[in-house]
Amino acid sequence: ALAAIDRQDRIRSANTAFLRMFPQVSIGSSIHDRIDSPERTKLLEAATASHVETATYRGRWDLKTDGAARTFDVYSAPLEIEGEYGQILTLVDVTEATKAESALRRSETLAAVGAAAAQLAHEIKNPLGSIRLGVEMLREHAVSEDATKTIGLVERGIDHLNKLVVDVTQFSRRRKLDASEVDLHELIDSSIELVADRVRDKQTPIEKDYAAQDIRGTWDSEQLREVFVNLLANAIDAGEPKSRVEISTELIDANSGPRTLEVIAAAGNPRARISITDHGVGMDAKTQARLFE
Numbered sequence: 001a002l003a004a005i006d007r008q009d010r011i012r013s014a015n016t017a018f019l020r021m022f023p024q025v026s027i028g029s030s031i032h033d034r035i036d037s038p039e040r041t042k043l044l045e046a047a048t049a050s051h052v053e054t055a056t057y058r059g060r061w062d063l064k065t066d067g068a069a070r071t072f073d074v075y076s077a078p079l080e081i082e083g084e085y086g087q088i089l090t091l092v093d094v095t096e097a098t099k100a101e102s103a104l105r106r107s108e109t110l111a112a113v114g115a116a117a118a119q120l121a122h123e124i125k126n127p128l129g130s131i132r133l134g135v136e137m138l139r140e141h142a143v144s145e146d147a148t149k150t151i152g153l154v155e156r157g158i159d160h161l162n163k164l165v166v167d168v169t170q171f172s173r174r175r176k177l178d179a180s181e182v183d184l185h186e187l188i189d190s191s192i193e194l195v196a197d198r199v200r201d202k203q204t205p206i207e208k209d210y211a212a213q214d215i216r217g218t219w220d221s222e223q224l225r226e227v228f229v230n231l232l233a234n235a236i237d238a239g240e241p242k243s244r245v246e247i248s249t250e251l252i253d254a255n256s257g258p259r260t261l262e263v264i265a266a267a268g269n270p271r272a273r274i275s276i277t278d279h280g281v282g283m284d285a286k287t288q289a290r291l292f293e
Contacts, residue, residue, distance in 0.1 A: 001014075001015065001017040001018035001020075001021050001072075001090070001091040002014065002015045002017070002018055002088060002089070002090055002091075003015075003018045003088070003089045004079055004081065004086060004087075004088050004089075005031065005048055005086055005087055005088075005089055006081045006082070006084065006086040007051065007081070007084045007085055007086055008030070009030055009031045009032060009048055010028055010029065010030050010031075011025060011026075011027060011028065011029055011030075011031065012027065012028070012081055012086070013027060014027065017091075018091070021040075021063070021065055021091070022040055022044075031044040031045060031048055032045065039063060039064075040063065043061050043063070043074065044089075046058065046059070047059075047074050047076060047089055048076065048087065048089065051078075051085055051087065052076045052077065052078055052087055053078055054077075054078065055075060055076070055077040055078075056075065056076045056077070057073070057074075057075055058074040058075060058076055059073075059074055060072070060073050060074070060094070060098075061074055061091075069095075070093055070095045071093070071094050071095045071098045072091045072092060072093055072094065073091075073092045073094050074089070074090070074091055074092075075089070075090040075092070076088070076089055076090075077090070121165050121166070124165050125162070125165060128158060128161060128162050128165070131158060132155070132158050135151055135154050135155055135158065138151055139151050153193055153196070156190065156193065156194065157194060160194055160225065160226075160229070163222050163226075164226070167226070177220045177223070178220050178222065178223075179218045179219060179220050180218065180219075180220075180221065181216060181217070181218055182216065182217060182218070182219045182221045182224070183214065183215075183216050184215040184216065184217065184249060184272055184274070185210050185214070185215065185249065187219075187221055187224060187225060187228070188208075188210075188228055188247060188249070188274070190225065191225050191228035191229050191232060192206060192232065192247075194225075194229050195229060195232045195233050195236060198232075198233060198236045198237070199236065202236055202239070202241045202242070202243075203241055203242045204236050204239065204241075204242065204243065204244065204245055205242070205244040205245070206244070206245055206247065207244055207245070207246045207247070208246075208247050208248075209246065209247070209248040209249075210247075210248070210249045211249045211250055211251050213251060215249060215251055215272050217272060228274075228276075231276045232245065232247075232276060234278075235276050235277070235278035235280075236278070238278045238280030238281070239278045239279050239280045240279075240280075243278070243279050243280070244279065245276065245277065245278050246275070246276070246277040247274070247275070247276050247277075248274070248275045248277075249272060249273070249274050249275075250272070250273045250275075251270050251271075251272055251273075252270060252271045252272070252273050253270055
């Protein structure tokens with residue numbers, strides 16, 4: 001988007017892209033007039049706050065254009081208009097480049113985390129091995145069903161922690177799926193067991209509303225369990241003590257589609273939908289922006 005602005009901060013000419021971004025602008029009007037929105041007026045005033053003698057970068061701005069948030073780099077360059085110093089204002093849409101930069105920064109961060117985690121993995125694995133050996137010895141001497149059940153829970157926790165250590169070392173790399181036939185409800189139940197301490201500490205009621213039919217699929221059980229454990233832990237932490245957490249499952253027919261999800265395959269096998277609901281205060285905009293980091 002381009003616009004020529006004279007020494008008195010009047011818009012002398014503009015291209016179609018600029019006029020589309022600033023639909024209320026008129027040739028000859030001042031940038032200090034109310035133009036479309038306070039955000040756009042602020043951009044124009046900041047971009048032309050001083051007269052320039054060389055090409056100048058005026059910063060990066062976020063604007064809502066055609067109902068979507070877009071990011072623009074803004075530049076000013078000197079332009080002589082009727083014998084006086086003016087400037088030409090250029091707005092470059094860098095939305096996709098900004099997303100690519102964010103993805104690159106995240107990739108570099110993940111690589112750094114992965115490198116640091118690899119150094120710690122060996123130290124963490126050693127005590128885990130000792131703990132596993134001790135638990136196996138305890139199993140040999142278990143005399144009650146409750147003791148055996150508790151030992152089994154500890155062993156699953158050790159397996160989960162060991163898997164997390166391995167996963168963290170591969171944090172910067174895409175993990176391959178280790179898919180096998182999985183019973184969804186059994187997988188969720190085992191995930192609930194892994195957050196049993198949090199449930200007990202906050203006295204959190206877990207209300208399950210599973211689909212009447214068994215739901216089985218070919219999934220990576222370890223990665224799914226990790227997802228469920230994280231969601232459950234977050235849900236428990238988000239609520240007040242004794243605030244319930246609800247878990248529901250549903251088998252979604254490929255033709256009917258879900259009630260709340262916007263996108264799903266239009267054809268193919270049925271899909272499973274799992275909802276984990278807490279009754280906390282919710283997330284602010286800043287937290288939502290980092291939701292999938």
